[in-house]
Amino acid sequence: MIAIGSDHAGYELKKEIIDYLTRKGYEVKDFGTDSRETSVDYPDFGLLVAKSIQRGEYEKGIIICGTGIGISISANKVPGIRAALCTNCYMARMSREHNDSNVLALGSRVLGVDLALDIVDTWLKTGFKMDNHQRHKKRVDKIAEIEMKYLKTNAGE
Numbered sequence: 001m002i003a004i005g006s007d008h009a010g011y012e013l014k015k016e017i018i019d020y021l022t023r024k025g026y027e028v029k030d031f032g033t034d035s036r037e038t039s040v041d042y043p044d045f046g047l048l049v050a051k052s053i054q055r056g057e058y059e060k061g062i063i064i065c066g067t068g069i070g071i072s073i074s075a076n077k078v079p080g081i082r083a084a085l086c087t088n089c090y091m092a093r094m095s096r097e098h099n100d101s102n103v104l105a106l107g108s109r110v111l112g113v114d115l116a117l118d119i120v121d122t123w124l125k126t127g128f129k130m131d132n133h134q135r136h137k138k139r140v141d142k143i144a145e146i147e148m149k150y151l152k153t154n155a156g157e
Helices: 011-023 042-054 069-075 089-097 113-125 135-154
Strands: 002-006 028-030 060-065 083-085 103-107
Touching (some): 002 011, 011 060, 042 060, 042 069, 042 103, 069 103, 083 089, 089 113, 103 113
16 A cells, blocks of 8 residues: 655645556555645645654655655655655656665656656556665665664754
């Protein structure tokens, strides 16, 4: 099951993605927002999706705001989240193969629907690349180490 959320700017693209994924047989949990009419804050929806992944309720998430920047920054504040803002299929593939991203961020004001759906498709079909030297895993582990270091520092340790 895929967690998905957006602010008002990403609402229409989110609906397109949900319809697309549902037709392809994916189960999708929509964390909102439910309208483009009311202005809402992207950090709220980035957090809802990110926390659901952090808790292990969902393996992957998709988040959308106008540019994808704010919502990706917000989601990346949650420990264990590796949200990747992707504007093309190459970035989507690399974010999965090399960075093991677990959240895809998209910008509704910078992507057309067809390109966004291609990016989603690429991202979902690509796995984390485990090469013989484990160079990508080593790098992802370093990201987690940085995260833990600053969590401990901020906790007063």
